[in-house]
Amino acid sequence: MSSCPVPPRADAGLLEHYVKKILAAPVYDLAVRTPLQAAPALSALLGNQVLLKREDLQPTFSFKIRGAYNKLVQLTAEQKARGVVTASAGNHAQGVALAARELGIRARIVMPATTPELKVLGVRSRGGEAVLHGASFPFALAHALQLADACGYTFVSPFDDPDVIAGQGTVAMEILRQQQGPLDAIFVPVGGGGLIAGIAAYVKYLRPEVRIIGVEPEGSSCLLAALRAGERVVLPSVDGFADGTAVAQIGAFGFEICRQWVDEVIIVSNDQLCSAIKLIYDDTRSITEPSGALAVAGIRQYVSTRGIAGQTLVAVNSGANINFDSLRYVAERVVAQGAV
Numbered sequence: 128m129s130s131c132p133v134p135p136r137a138d139a140g141l142l143e144h145y146v147k148k149i150l151a152a153p154v155y156d157l158a159v160r161t162p163l164q165a166a167p168a169l170s171a172l173l174g175n176q177v178l179l180k181r182e183d184l185q186p187t188f189s190f191k192i193r194g195a196y197n198k199l200v201q202l203t204a205e206q207k208a209r210g211v212v213t214a215s216a217g218n219h220a221q222g223v224a225l226a227a228r229e230l231g232i233r234a235r236i237v238m239p240a241t242t243p244e245l246k247v248l249g250v251r252s253r254g255g256e257a258v259l260h261g262a263s264f265p266f267a268l269a270h271a272l273q274l275a276d277a278c279g280y281t282f283v284s285p286f287d288d289p290d291v292i293a294g295q296g297t298v299a300m301e302i303l304r305q306q307q308g309p310l311d312a313i314f315v316p317v318g319g320g321g322l323i324a325g326i327a328a329y330v331k332y333l334r335p336e337v338r339i340i341g342v343e344p345e346g347s348s349c350l351l352a353a354l355r356a357g358e359r360v361v362l363p364s365v366d367g368f369a370d371g372t373a374v375a376q377i378g379a380f381g382f383e384i385c386r387q388w389v390d391e392v393i394i395v396s397n398d399q400l401c402s403a404i405k406l407i408y409d410d411t412r413s414i415t416e417p418s419g420a421l422a423v424a425g426i427r428q429y430v431s432t433r434g435i436a437g438q439t440l441v442a443v444n445s446g447a448n449i450n451f452d453s454l455r456y457v458a459e460r461v462v463a464q465g466a467v
């Protein structure tokens with residue numbers, strides 16, 4: 128529906144800094160090396176070779192444990208002893224809880240009082256202390272920051288932290304090792320920009336010809352807005368359907384990388400996400416959450432609007448945490464659109 132080419136600029140020193148951090152990130156204490164899997168039906172449908180990076184197969188069912196673990200493992204002994212705090216009702220909450228348990232660190236996770244029981248239990252079952260506070264996310268976040276300040280806990284950002292970005296960047300390290308042949312572009316879902324920043328830093332350092340393409344839902348396209356404005360604008364409102372990427376402002380550390388090294392940002396609708404969930408299901412028999420299907424939706428739009436054929440395109444399937452009840456809505460939207 129819209130896109131924004133980014134003019135290339137060069138700050139290779141920044142890339143090298145991140146590449147070193149990514150190579151040194153000990154994420155495999157907890158995360159797994161996920162498959163880069165062929166998607167034959169999708170590839171035939173789109174006339175390009177599509178490969179799926181299956182981050183939905185991580186423990187906690189999203190890549191977030193990579194960044195959370197890499198952040199927590201690098202804390203000083205004193206910081207570890209004091210514990211950590213974060214605010215999240217989603218995948219970051221599970222990631223921090225699991226990483227903290229693995230490292231024997233106390234984790235308080237502030238969640239809005241309205242958070243569904245399922246997600247609260249998800250945190251508690253992984254050893255995290257769920258603190259219910261505030262009517263919505265900004266209030267929970269304010270409380271988490273206040274706890275960090277008053278009690279000396281380390282605040283763990285879901286995306287705006289170099290160690291978190293480096294942890295997420297290990298996804299790219301695996302992709303380049305797994306696909307040593309042709310590789311034209313990697314499509315990455317964007318929320319606060321931690322995942323795409325880590326991937327862009329690694330790939331642009333080693334294989335700069337590979338295009339890095341961000342994909343955002345139309346209801347929370349904060350990276351595109353920031354690139355257009357030349358600064359990190361705050362969106363006045365955010366749509367929550369793709370809850371893993373419903374972020375109002377791109378992170379500062381991530382933006383520094385994205386504005387120089389992301390080649391393009393594509394925006395997709397919620398209906399396009401529903402179709403993508405079905406296409407992924409058809410090929411893999413696995414269900415992705417709406418944010419997890421962004422990259423496939425982006426590939427589909429990229430290929431059809433530009434008549435691209437015969438390329439090798441990677442989609443990062445970033446997560447699978449969807450409430451079972453929501454599948455009914457997804458299926459209805461697919462049917463309402465006719466053939467996918």
Ligand SMILES: *Cc1c(COP(=O)(O)O)cnc(C)c1O
Pocket residue numbers: 189191218219285286295316317318319320321322323371372416418419445446447
């Ligand atoms: C967090 C998340 C994203 C976006 O990652 P950012 O680092 O915030 O850009 C994408 N997909 C899923 C499933 C997520 O949980």
